[in-house]
Amino acid sequence: MTDNNNLNGAGAGAEGRDRVIGTPTADGDTLVSGTEESAASSQQRHIGPYPAVETHPRTEEQQRKGERSAALWFLVAFVSGVGFLVSYFLFPPAADGAPSIAHPATAQLANMAMGGTLALSLFAIGAGMTVWARQVMPHYEVSTPYDELPSSPKEKSSFSDFFMRGAHESGFTKRPLMRRTLIAAMLPLGLAPVVLLRDTGPLPGDRLKHTMWESGMRMVVEGTDREIRATDLDRVGGMISALPKAPHEGEHGHGLTLNEQAKAVILLIKMDEFGPDMTEQQRSWTADGIVAYSKICTHVGCPAALYERTTHRILCPCHQSTFDAANGAKVVFGPAHRPLPQLPLRVDDEGYLVAAGDFSSAVGPTFWDAEKGD
Amino acid sequence: MSDTPAPKSLRAVGNFIDDRFHLAKTGEKNLRKVFPNHWSFMLGEIALYSFIILLLTGVFLTLWFKPSMTEIVYDGSYERLNGVLMSEAYASTLHITFDVRGGLLMRQIHHWAALIFVASMTIHMLRVFFTGAFRKPREINWTIGAIILLLSFVEGLFGYSLPDDLPSGMGVRILQGVILSIPVIGTYVMMFLFGGEFPGEDIIPRLYMLHILLIPGILLALIVAHFMILWHQKHTQYPGTGRTEKKVVGTPMYPAFAVKAGGFFFFTFAVIVGLSAFVQINPIHLFGPFTPTSITSGLQPDWYMGFMEGALRIFPNWFDFNIAGYAVPVAVLVPGLGSLGLLAVALIAWPWIEQWITRDREHHNVADRPRNAPTRTALGVAASVVYGLLWLAGSNDIISETFSINLYLTTWIFRVGVIVGPVVAFIVTKRICLGLQRRDRETLEHGYESGTIEQLPSGEFIEVHKTSSPETVHVLRSKRPVPRIDVEATDEEGVESPEARSVMGRLRNRLAHWYTKDNISFEGVEPHSGHHLHHGHATAGAEQEPANTH
Numbered sequence: 001m002t003d004n005n006n007l008n009g010a011g012a013g014a015e016g017r018d019r020v021i022g023t024p025t026a027d028g029d030t031l032v033s034g035t036e037e038s039a040a041s042s043q044q045r046h047i048g049p050y051p052a053v054e055t056h057p058r059t060e061e062q063q064r065k066g067e068r069s070a071a072l073w074f075l076v077a078f079v080s081g082v083g084f085l086v087s088y089f090l091f092p093p094a095a096d097g098a099p100s101i102a103h104p105a106t107a108q109l110a111n112m113a114m115g116g117t118l119a120l121s122l123f124a125i126g127a128g129m130t131v132w133a134r135q136v137m138p139h140y141e142v143s144t145p146y147d148e149l150p151s152s153p154k155e156k157s158s159f160s161d162f163f164m165r166g167a168h169e170s171g172f173t174k175r176p177l178m179r180r181t182l183i184a185a186m187l188p189l190g191l192a193p194v195v196l197l198r199d200t201g202p203l204p205g206d207r208l209k210h211t212m213w214e215s216g217m218r219m220v221v222e223g224t225d226r227e228i229r230a231t232d233l234d235r236v237g238g239m240i241s242a243l244p245k246a247p248h249e250g251e252h253g254h255g256l257t258l259n260e261q262a263k264a265v266i267l268l269i270k271m272d273e274f275g276p277d278m279t280e281q282q283r284s285w286t287a288d289g290i291v292a293y294s295k296i297c298t299h300v301g302c303p304a305a306l307y308e309r310t311t312h313r314i315l316c317p318c319h320q321s322t323f324d325a326a327n328g329a330k331v332v333f334g335p336a337h338r339p340l341p342q343l344p345l346r347v348d349d350e351g352y353l354v355a356a357g358d359f360s361s362a363v364g365p366t367f368w369d370a371e372k373g374d
Numbered sequence: 375m376s377d378t379p380a381p382k383s384l385r386a387v388g389n390f391i392d393d394r395f396h397l398a399k400t401g402e403k404n405l406r407k408v409f410p411n412h413w414s415f416m417l418g419e420i421a422l423y424s425f426i427i428l429l430l431t432g433v434f435l436t437l438w439f440k441p442s443m444t445e446i447v448y449d450g451s452y453e454r455l456n457g458v459l460m461s462e463a464y465a466s467t468l469h470i471t472f473d474v475r476g477g478l479l480m481r482q483i484h485h486w487a488a489l490i491f492v493a494s495m496t497i498h499m500l501r502v503f504f505t506g507a508f509r510k511p512r513e514i515n516w517t518i519g520a521i522i523l524l525l526s527f528v529e530g531l532f533g534y535s536l537p538d539d540l541p542s543g544m545g546v547r548i549l550q551g552v553i554l555s556i557p558v559i560g561t562y563v564m565m566f567l568f569g570g571e572f573p574g575e576d577i578i579p580r581l582y583m584l585h586i587l588l589i590p591g592i593l594l595a596l597i598v599a600h601f602m603i604l605w606h607q608k609h610t611q612y613p614g615t616g617r618t619e620k621k622v623v624g625t626p627m628y629p630a631f632a633v634k635a636g637g638f639f640f641f642t643f644a645v646i647v648g649l650s651a652f653v654q655i656n657p658i659h660l661f662g663p664f665t666p667t668s669i670t671s672g673l674q675p676d677w678y679m680g681f682m683e684g685a686l687r688i689f690p691n692w693f694d695f696n697i698a699g700y701a702v703p704v705a706v707l708v709p710g711l712g713s714l715g716l717l718a719v720a721l722i723a724w725p726w727i728e729q730w731i732t733r734d735r736e737h738h739n740v741a742d743r744p745r746n747a748p749t750r751t752a753l754g755v756a757a758s759v760v761y762g763l764l765w766l767a768g769s770n771d772i773i774s775e776t777f778s779i780n781l782y783l784t785t786w787i788f789r790v791g792v793i794v795g796p797v798v799a800f801i802v803t804k805r806i807c808l809g810l811q812r813r814d815r816e817t818l819e820h821g822y823e824s825g826t827i828e829q830l831p832s833g834e835f836i837e838v839h840k841t842s843s844p845e846t847v848h849v850l851r852s853k854r855p856v857p858r859i860d861v862e863a864t865d866e867e868g869v870e871s872p873e874a875r876s877v878m879g880r881l882r883n884r885l886a887h888w889y890t891k892d893n894i895s896f897e898g899v900e901p902h903s904g905h906h907l908h909h910g911h912a913t914a915g916a917e918q919e920p921a922n923t924h
Contacts, residue, residue: 088475088476091475092475093451093473093474093475094451094472094473100451101472101473101475101478102451102452102453102472102473104452104472104659107471107472107478108478108654110475110478111478111479111482111650111651112651112652114475114476114479114651115479115482115483115647115648115650115651115652116648116651116652118479118647118651119644119645119647119648119651120644122640122641122643122644122647123640123641123644123648125637125640126637126638126639126640126641126643126644127637127641128637129633129634129636129637129640130634130637130641132633132637133630133633133634133637137629137630137633139625139630140625141408141411141623141624141625142406142408142623142624142625142626143408143616143617143621143622143623143624144406144407144408144608144621144622145620145621145622146607146608146619146620146621146622146737146739147606147607147608149511149607149737197566198566200566200567200569200576201565201566201567201568201569201570201576202565202570203562203565204561204562204564204565207571208561208571222667241667243667258445258573258665258666259570259571259572259573259574261665261666261667262571262572262573262666262667263571265666265667295667296666299551299686299703299705299706300547300548300550300551300552300555300686300706300710301547301548301550301551301572302544302547302548302669303666303667303668303669305668305669306671317669317670317671317672317673317771318544318548318669318673319683319686319687320687320770320771320781320782320785331691333782333785334687334691334785335686335687335688335689335690335691335705335706335709336691336705337691337694337701337703337705338701364551364554364572365550365551365552365554365555365703365706366554366555366694366701366703366706367554367555367560367561367564367701368556368557368558368560368561368700368701368702369561369699369700369701370701371696371699371700371701372699372700
């Protein structure tokens with residue numbers, strides 16, 4: 001590179017972007033020059049079986065500018081990379097007294113500091129590389145032929161001959177007894193992985209159809225140990241989410257496993273009056289105008305937890321299946337098909353609500369034999 | 375500067391490798407691999423880079439995450455949940471968030487990268503679909519891509535399920551409900567997967583194994599295969615001068631593309647990290663641990679599960695039925711499994727379906743312009759409309775609340791929309807494509823409108839049309855002649871071919887006719903040669919030709 005190149009480089013370089021090197025310029029009397037030397041050499045550099053159609057080299061001045069700005073980006077990346085390391089140590093994990101990431105607000109701050117510096121660092125590397133590719137490297141496109149994908153008939157038939165000869169040689173085609181016994185030998189082994197999965201879980205049996213509810217079992221407000229009296233329903237706006245009362249130790253939970261809760265949870269609803277679709281049997285399962293339905297939606301099992309008193313509708317917030325609490329929880333809208341199973345209720349001698357048996361049908365998402373008796 | 379010999383040390387390394395692998399020739403060939411330049415070819419790259427980020431951050435998260443459903447009483451750094459019963463999985467996720475420095479950031483990067491991974495694959499796939507880049511010889515790579523996309527849905531769902539927070543457990547609950555709906559074997563599959571009843575103690579360890587080992591392993595293998603096939607068959611390219619079915623034009627791998635792609639990786643990474651730094655995602659500490667009895671309204675899955683969620687919401691229960699007392703919950707089966715199944719079959723089979731209809735057995739390396747395949751484009755848009763509406767229906771409760779629309783009304787709007795929407799979209803898209811084709815044909819024939827008005831000797835004003843650039847002419851002429859399949863075709867003696875008489879043959883002919891009937895023919899169209907009075911203007915008074923005087 002000479003100074004001369006740089007002097008007229010700016011103009012020729014800009015022009016060179018649109019035109020083939022070595023062709024006359026617009027005014028027709030000079031060839032594109034100035035960068036001719038570098039152009040020729042850069043063309044040589046990527047010469048190969050498929051030379052570039054056009055090459056747009058960058059002038060030395062452009063390259064120098066490019067180098068400077070790429071270097072600046074890389075410096076930014078370096079600094080913010082260091083910033084990332086600093087911010088890692090700036091926010092300690094749980095330390096007594098000091099602000100630590102154990103506190104959500106500090107955790108968020110630490111997240112922003114670390115993430116912000118890391119993002120900036122990555123961005124700057126990307127930007128530097130882009131500047132490098134666009135301002136320092138020459139731009140050119142080359143072409144290569146697509147491979148002729150199908151093999152020639154000669155190659156194909158040669159392969160096919162070879163393959164069939166091998167097959168005959170091996171006897172695999174000629175000796176059916178051996179072939180068939182080999183296939184037979186593979187079959188049980190193919191089944192083995194399936195069989196080995198047998199112990200991943202128990203057979204369903206009828207366990208999906210029963211819950212832990214038994215006649216005489218008291219119930220507690222979900223999340224507490226408080227047993228429910230029939231009169232409690234008047235005070236709480238007509239609806240309580242409840243679980244069976246189970247003996248337990250310790251201050252946490254209600255002594256029920258998640259599996260038990262998933263099936264036994266109920267909605268207790270105090271109704272002023274029941275609708276015409278409520279059968280005699282369903283009415284007999286209520287006590288003091290209180291009806292108990294499974295809280296688990298019969299669609300795909302979300303808790304149907306929303307209750308609207310004025311329309312006595314139970315709504316599942318997941319897929320909006322809507323059940324009519326006054327009419328045996330029959331479906332009034334949405335994708336569920338089966339009504340929510342009803343839990344028979346009665347009031348015991350001390351005024352507590354107790355179950356009078358298990359649910360009227362299988363709890364939870366509908367399955368193949370959900371509506372079949374035992 | 376061009377012939378700098380390689381430094382001695384580099385030569386030594388090169389020789390060391392070549393002595394053992396004989397790589398000089400192969401190496402050069404591969405470093406010269408040509409990458410056509412177009413922004414839409416970068417979509418697949420984003421997917422690849424997000425996958426790499428997922429692997430990196432995922433490994434970090436496994437260092438602390440405990441895939442255990444054992445119930446413990448939380449006693450840790452996050453004071454608001456102290457004394458609460460939760461699974462070890464949830465507690466360890468809190469630990470990553472509030473005790474491990476950078477843990478929250480890595481969690482958020484992992485989640486954002488997952489969303490962007492699936493999103494970029496989806497858009498990449500749309501690009502490949504609409505430009506016909508899936509056609510022979512690339513059908514198998516399309517199929518592999520479709521499987522990667524579908525597996526990623528599952529991978530994402532399982533990952534979402536691991537922290538065992540409330541929405542995550544609810545996702546598992548819905549999965550369980552959908553599995554239970556399978557006739558005959560549903561309860562068995564569910565019992566075996568969950569190791570008993572819901573939720574049991576096995577599902578998170580098992581999903582963990584699937585999420586960090588089995589599915590990523592398969593994904594990695596498929597992505598490698600996808601890439602190797604692409605490398606071997608080379609990219610498709612958009613029409614342009616010098617770009618033919620036989621020759622691919624673009625930037626060589628080394629050095630320019632490697633640097634550009636490297637830079638793009640860092641940009642992708644930077645955007646994902648930037649989002650993770652400033653846009654909160656999946657704040658599990660606010661949701662609380664999962665219990666099967668609690669729920670909150672406004673629950674939303676990750677975006678790629680939205681279409682299934684929407685389908686579950688709007689599918690009515692009218693088709694549920696019982697066979698001899700056994701229940702078949704169609705309203706769960708069809709949207710829960712059918713929607714995914716239909717998507718899978720449609721995606722995987724499409725290249726072969728189109729081939730069967732059009733009888734097109736040629737190799738295609740130049741991509742279609744979407745307008746030049748109007749029926750395909752219209753079908754693609756119609757399918758996207760269905761997908762988009764189902765996806766929106768997945769947030770109908772939020773739409774209902776935000777815009778104060780009755781909840782059940784939104785359900786009905788979507789129910790009608792998924793039936794009417796695609797039909798309208800199909801018709802409109804096809805008309806737009808054909809309109810664009812006509813304009814292309816006109817531009818080709820008459821040149822482009824120059825904006826210059828000229829007065830003819832007769833006193834009439836016309837607009838001068840100018841010759842399009844060679845590039846434009848080339849692109850316009852890239853439209854391939856579309857063979858129209860004549861349904862009533864007979865041979866010279868007036869006899870139908872046996873194939874055309876069979877049921878499948880008839881169907882195929884009808885489909886082929888439907889697929890190609892409206893296409894605008896460019897045959898015999900000569901590019902505009904530069905003078906604007908080139909047809910029918912021998913006499914200056916006969917200026918009634920409308921084509922020239924607009």
